[in-house]
Amino acid sequence: MIERRDFLKGCLACGVTAATVSVASGKAMAAGSFEGYPDAMGVLVDLTRCVGCRSCEAACNAEQKLPEPDLAFDDTSVFSDKRRTTEKAYTVVNKYQVADKETLFRKIQCNHCTEPACLSSCFVNAYTKTKEGAVIYNAKVCVGCRNCMIACPFNIPAYSYSSPLNPLVKKCIFCYDTRLKDGKPPACVDICPQQVMTFGRRADLIKLGHDRIQANPAKYVDKLYGEKAVGGTSWMYLSSVDFDKVGFDGHIQNEPIISNVKDFLGFVPMVLSIWPALFTGVHLLATKNKDGHHDHEEGDHQ
Amino acid sequence: MHAVKRQMILGVTGILMMLVSSVCFGAGIPDKVTINSIQKYYAPVSFNHAAHINKLKDCGLCHHHTTGAQVTDPNCARCHKNSGAQAVVSCKGCHTAEPFTPEALKQQRDQQPPIYHRDKPGLKAAYHISCLGCHEKMHGPTGCQDCHKRNDGGDAIFKSGKYAPKAPAKPKAAHH
Known part of the structure; x- marks a missing residue:
């Protein structure tokens, strides 16, 4: 008893x-408790500046030694479709008719989340969020399960379907190996004629973004997309129209996907x-x- | 021999151009400005400064407050209403060609007072934002190669001209 x-x-x-x-x-x-590495870098993308020249796509292709594109990078016929990132293109620019005579261009690439869903979903720990802010991955341990493709709230990771023997996930790595780890901006930022993208410490860019809105409230929507979305992203956006109209998920949760x-x-x-x-x-x-x-x-x- | 000759011709042409520019507008204001900050991909632009001055009249449209022109932007007027002409007026005098190096970022962060001039575009962007923005408004030429012809390096990175993709993707319907 x-x-x-x-x-x-x-x-x-x-x-x-x-x-x-x-x-x-x-x-x-x-x-959402992880506020990010203090010196993590980021990019502020101002959609109002983009003229759709596709230089960023060309620079990305060269920097990452990607395969030859189907069409030359000065071919604007690609704008007839809404493209997504592929194994051959880690970044693509899409065109949006936002008003009668007004068009906006939007560049897509990995947003380098503070708490990445791809990283959380990966069971072989292929992904790393570096202290510089990049979300990189180790292709050697990737088993090609594609969980990250499902987990990513921005539909970014692409898959090398063309490689039947060793298919891998492919995505933008913020030019980590060749540039970011040495403190240099990624190739797309470097080549952009309009400085659509401003490179800097993420913490500084948040302030810069809000300052830009405040200095010109009639021009911008009062929102810095990516400041809070899914726990914050290293790449953030300013727009002159509602983000829904230029292909963003305007109702994305503010909590990280892992929560x-x-x-x-x-x-x-x-x-x-x-x-x-x-x-x-x-x-x-x-x-x-x-x-x-x-x-x-x-x-x-x- | 040919090389020497060509160099001489280039040198003489250069001197002549310098003379021409300083003659027309008096000291300091060039008739033509050669812009070659992205010559890796594009041929240099010979910017017709004189024609733009004749058309626009207002120096402040491009040079902000530095030429001593009347400042209209209320935000700039707070400090520069009567600041007069500056010693440095060229674009590259203020807009750095490498705006994102660690040093440039640190300088921008530490700037005092930490309010103005913090969101200053780099040199390439200063040109493009200013030129292209105005050309769109005034219906000037806006195509990339309207101002600067792409060179071999540019063709190579854009996969255009002789670097064009060899086997363009066939439409999916072609398989049926």
């Missing part, structure tokens, strides 16, 4: 401890380690009680 009671107490204590620990750790790892699953995933270890012991104990206790108490109860009645 005493042993049984101790066992029950033990089980309860374990359960309570586990619950407390999981709650505490849940709080410590609360979603959608963090609470649930935090529960899994507790369930796996505590519940078997707990319920075995409860089961043993319940069945023993049944057998033992029957005699007593019968005796009492008599």
